[in-house]
Amino acid sequence: MGVTMDGTKHQRRGDTRQRIQDVALELFAEQGYEKTSLREIAEHLGVTKAALYYHFKTKEEIIVSLFEDLTRPVEELIEWGKAQPRTLETKQEIVRRYSRSLTAAAPLFRFMQENQATVRELRIGDTFKDRMHRLRDIVMDPDAELIDQVRCLSALFTLHAGMFVMQDLEGDxxxxxxxxxxxxxxxVTQAHESAHRPSAAPEDGS
Structure with a gap:
């Protein structure tokens, strides 16, 4: 079971492997990654430790598998975006799809935010940073002015901040x-329109 951006819980449907991932992530969030053992995960699932070992040998394997599973849509989005024309509509659609991907993987990103040392040790952070850079390169024009580069980066970070900050605000x-x-x-729209705004015609000096 995971926790969404608004604090509510949801259960991902799936097989035993996904149930292990969900329960492990919930325990990591409740009592900390270091304090959670494989035995506790097995007990919460109602299975033997041997049955758990069939799917995962370590806690690290669980987290890495969660990262790979829940961020796969981001990798697919990047590949889709690279094949599209660099239009405003493409950039806007990438932002919309990325928002949906983040919402679906909110429990994982909350874990990454709260366990940054563990994330660095498992090199998950490096992989995520690489994907962020590639996503940025799609929504940002290569020759964009600095202010438009900041706008594009801010668009992505705004979506990230929404997972952690917006839950403290009242509202639906x-x-x-x-x-x-x-x-x-x-x-993203402002950045694109600024980059593609027609230059002023030079004055006739004759």
Whole structure:
């Protein structure tokens, strides 16, 4: 079971492997990664430790598998975006799809935020940083002015901040997510329109 951006819990459907991932992530969030043992995970699942070993030998394997599974849509989005024309519509659609991917993987990203030392040791952080750079390169024009580069980066970080900050604000969760997305799309739109604004015609000096 995982925790969404608004603090509610949801159960991912799936097989035993996914149940192990969900329960492990919940325990990591409740009592900390270091304090959670494989035995506790097995007990919460109602299975033997041997049955757990069939799927995962270590806690590290569980976290890495979660990262690979829950961030796969981001990798697919990057590949899709690279094949599209660098239009405003493409950039806006990338931001929308990335927002959906983050929402689906919110429990994992919360774990990464709260356990940065563990994330660095497992090199998950490096992989995620690489994906962020590639995503940035798709929504940002190569010759963009500095202010437009900042706008594009801010659009992505706005979506990230929405997972952690917006839960402290009152209001309907869907409306909060929509507000965060609107701001992110607006930033990318401003950057694109600024980069593609026609230059002023030179004055006739004759």
């Amino acid at each position: 969760p869907e409306k909060k997510r929509a507000a965060v997305l609107e701001v992110a799309v607006d930033l």
